[in-house]
Amino acid sequence: MDPHLLRTYVTVARLASFSAAAHELGYTQSAVSQHIAALEQDLGASLLTRRPVAPTPAGRRLLEHAGPLLLRLDAARVDVRRTAAAPEPGLTVAATPTALRERAAASLPFAGVTVRVLRRDAVPAEVATGAADVGLVDGVAAPSDPLRLPDVAPLTTRGVAEEPVHVVLPARHPLAHRTGLRLADLVDARWLDAPGAGLPLDQLRAALGNGGLRAALRYDGTDVATLLALAAAGHGLTVLPASVAAHAPGAVAVPLTEPRVVHRVELVHAGELRGPAAEYARVLAEV
Known part of the structure; x- marks a missing residue:
């Protein structure tokens, strides 16, 4: 599979346009069409519908592979150049x-x-x-x-x-007075899903071993102060490193005692x- 053809396909699928992909890649629209046709011939499958431009089921499956494949190629190129070159300042x-x-x-x-x-x-x-x-x-x-x-x-x-992790709760939460909390006792609580700012819910679910931990609100930012404000306002619980959870105005940080995990x-x-x-x-x- 030619990586140049694969990059063209990923760009067309992302932009949903042959002409926009040609402009971004610096090709003619005819060349982009030829790339897609060659890739489809190589794989023996139709990858895109033309009107509208959208991945077919086979094309969607290819996209699942394309990201990691292209990333590995980019990483290999950079690694070889990095090894051969002198270290840059900064x-x-x-x-x-x-x-x-x-x-x-x-x-x-x-x-x-x-x-x-x-x-x-x-x-x-x-x-x-x-x-x-x-x-x-x-x-x-x-x-x-x-x-x-x-x-x-x-x-x-x-x-x-490594450091302990704490559950962050509103100051008026019924469990805020506890000296420690078990994750199993919080399965049915409202949780904040903040993969960019907090500790991921999927990792907590894996540590718990039996699912649960329903997300009531998702925060897609990376600002920890905002996450702490959401927890203090009662929008859901979150788990953070002890050193971070201690700085939660209007909230209480209670050590997570079970399962035994660390940040x-x-x-x-x-x-x-x-x-x-x-x-x-x-x-x-x-x-």
């Missing part, structure tokens, strides 16, 4: 809002640093494609267990920190660390 760090806490932030160099705060699922791809030198990812895990990251490229991870932060990088990235990893390990 450091770009991609991090989730709850991963860049006191320890990770204090270890950053004082000059030449760019920090990009992203959703949790975007950080590994940023590192794999060279948009960031290193990444800081976090999540819920059993103590000392590694996080499960998407398989976007051969990435190296190393643990940076884990890991440093992610591709290939051998050099230059400022290597120095950052060294300082992080010593803090």
Whole structure:
């Protein structure tokens, strides 16, 4: 399967237009049509309806494969170039809002640093494609267990920190006076689904082992203060690292005692660390 043809197909499917895809890719519309026809012939399946332009069932299935395939190709290209080139000055760090806490932030160099705060699922791809030198990812895990990251490229991870997690509730919540909470007792509670700012509900469900944890409101941003305000206003519960949950005006943070899980932060990088990235990893390990 020719990756050039696959990129053309993904672009046409995303824009729902042959002409718009031609403009974005710098091809003629005729060339885009030829690319799609060649890919359909290679796969022996129709991938797009023409009026309107939309993926067929086979085309939708191909899109599921296309993203990871193209990302791996981009990651391979960047990895080879990175290995052959001299390290560039400066450091770009991609991090989730709850991963860049006191320890990770204090270890950053004082000059030449760019920090990009992203959703949790975007950080590994940023590192794999060279948009960031290193990444800081976090999540819920059993103590000392590694996080499960998407398989976007051969990435190296190393643990940076672990701390307890707390349930954030409104100050007037009936359970706010507790000294500890079990997740099993909160299965039927209203929850906030905030994959970009908080700890993912799907990881909590996996730790619980029997489903539950119904989302009452979804927050798609990456601002932790907004998430805490939503929890304090009673829109739902959320679980956050202890150091973050402690700063919740109008809310109460109660330790999660069962299941026994922690908030884990890991440093992610591709290939051998050099230059400022290597120095950052060294300082992080010593803090």
